[in-house]
Amino acid sequence: MALPPSLRTSVTPPELELIASEQLVEIIPLVAMERTSFISGAYGPLRPPTKCKLPIWMATNLKLKKKCHIVPPEWLSVEFLQERLSQETSKEEFSQLPFRFTEVAKVLLDIASDDIQNPDKIRYLLKDIREARQAKSRQGLQMIDHNELSLANLCSMEINEIRPFFVRAMGVLTQVNRDTATDRI
Amino acid sequence: MPPRNALFDDDDPMEGPSFIRRAVNAVDDDDLRPPGNHNLGPGFGGDEEETQLQQLIRHWMNERHAPDILPMQEDVLGRLLDHIRRQSQTVQLLRGDPNSSEDEHFRIVLAQTEIERVKFIVRSYLRTRLFKIEKYARYIASNQEMQERLSQTELDHARAFAKLTESHYNISVLQSLPPHQQLLEDAAAFTPPMISEPDKSRAVFVHAREECPPVRLPGGAILQMKKDQIVLTPYSVVEQLLAMGSIELV
Numbered sequence: 001m002a003l004p005p006s007l008r009t010s011v012t013p014p015e016l017e018l019i020a021s022e023q024l025v026e027i028i029p030l031v032a033m034e035r036t037s038f039i040s041g042a043y044g045p046l047r048p049p050t051k052c053k054l055p056i057w058m059a060t061n062l063k064l065k066k067k068c069h070i071v072p073p074e075w076l077s078v079e080f081l082q083e084r085l086s087q088e089t090s091k092e093e094f095s096q097l098p099f100r101f102t103e104v105a106k107v108l109l110d111i112a113s114d115d116i117q118n119p120d121k122i123r124y125l126l127k128d129i130r131e132a133r134q135a136k137s138r139q140g141l142q143m144i145d146h147n148e149l150s151l152a153n154l155c156s157m158e159i160n161e162i163r164p165f166f167v168r169a170m171g172v173l174t175q176v177n178r179d180t181a182t183d184r185i
Numbered sequence: 186m187p188p189r190n191a192l193f194d195d196d197d198p199m200e201g202p203s204f205i206r207r208a209v210n211a212v213d214d215d216d217l218r219p220p221g222n223h224n225l226g227p228g229f230g231g232d233e234e235e236t237q238l239q240q241l242i243r244h245w246m247n248e249r250h251a252p253d254i255l256p257m258q259e260d261v262l263g264r265l266l267d268h269i270r271r272q273s274q275t276v277q278l279l280r281g282d283p284n285s286s287e288d289e290h291f292r293i294v295l296a297q298t299e300i301e302r303v304k305f306i307v308r309s310y311l312r313t314r315l316f317k318i319e320k321y322a323r324y325i326a327s328n329q330e331m332q333e334r335l336s337q338t339e340l341d342h343a344r345a346f347a348k349l350t351e352s353h354y355n356i357s358v359l360q361s362l363p364p365h366q367q368l369l370e371d372a373a374a375f376t377p378p379m380i381s382e383p384d385k386s387r388a389v390f391v392h393a394r395e396e397c398p399p400v401r402l403p404g405g406a407i408l409q410m411k412k413d414q415i416v417l418t419p420y421s422v423v424e425q426l427l428a429m430g431s432i433e434l435v
Contacts, residue, residue, distance in 0.1 A: 015309075
């Protein structure tokens with residue numbers, strides 16, 4: 001019953017998606033529902049066509065049953081991402097994006113691409129942003145030592161991606177440092 | 186006949202003993218999500234109070250990333266398990282009602298989906314601990330400080346597991362070795378110890394939840410994290426900060 005070996009070293013993207021799906025998203029309901037209390041909070045009432053905020057997993061559930069439209073968050077738009085991409089390619093540091101933007105964008109693009117304007121363009125932009133940021137995190141590896149490495153504005157999915165390699169690298173440096181310290185004595 | 190709006194009813198009297206004794210000062214409306222807690226903007230979701238589920242998710246992730254075993258969050262877990270139980274009872278009641286409308290049915294499905302999601306997190310949290318407990322069972326059995334971080338059931342399991350593996354090693358290998366090599370606790374040079382201990386020098390990704398007091402790095406320098414800063418650093422550096430709740434592992 002202990003944790004399966006495949007999950008022991010790191011969390012998996014589906015698990016990160018599960019966590020991100022607790023965030024709230026705005027929807028336009030197509031069905032009415034009284035205010036209902038759930039474990040994570042009380043949501044509703046749903047009164048079409050008044051906008052309402054629900055956790056993403058609930059919105060997904062409703063959307064798949066065609067019972068709501070999802071209002072994509074402000075940052076999931078061509079203008080916003082275009083601007084972030086130009087920052088990403090012109091500046092050295094990571095641009096500011098929501099911590100779980102990858103997960104949220106994936107879920108919303110998967111299930112509600114008809115509620116998002118220009119979903120294909122957004123997919124391209126996300127991919128470009130991802131590549132630009134990946135190159136930066138690889139560069140960050142040059143600054144790693146056995147003490148600390150500060151990574152401003154890095155996002156959850158990116159951390160998860162670089163985790164095995166970075167943790168191992170720092171482990172080796174710690175080892176080397178320990179060895180030289182003992183040699184000196 | 187169950188009450189029509191049983192799903193709204195939060196103050197259901199509880200029947201039977203709770204799984205873990207309900208925390209004495211548990212608030213009744215603890216499932217109300219504080220207003221404004223839907224910040225999708227940069228950062229980690231704002232400064233607002235966490236809901237219990239968010240607390241558990243945080244502890245779950247900490248446990249997943251920390252090389253050491255963290256203190257068992259019995260309060261948070263107990264309250265959530267109670268909540269799951271109450272919610273499932275309500276769902277059961279409503280399902281048994283043949284007169285429930287389409288609308289009602291639809292809410293039941295949502296409530297059930299959520300119960301399953303929360304159960305997954307609870308299970309994953311416990312299984313992560315179980316993995317570490319079994320891995321470090323012998324170390325736990327001999328270390329008072331480790332024992333204090335475990336719940337009673339976990340501790341019993343750790344002891345039994347340590348005893349089992351030890352007798353297994355004895356029967357299968359150790360008893361046929363020369364007497365001075367029969368001990369598990371020998372410290373032979375250039376070989377790793379046979380009793381595994383958590384490797385606290387392993388690096389972890391840290392997110393500062395608030396301004397943190399300064400901590401000393403292995404190189405002697407000082408690290409002072411600002412709110413929302415993300416840092417990769419050895420676990421031993423931030424162990425204290427994690428216990429205080431100033432940081433979380435991501």
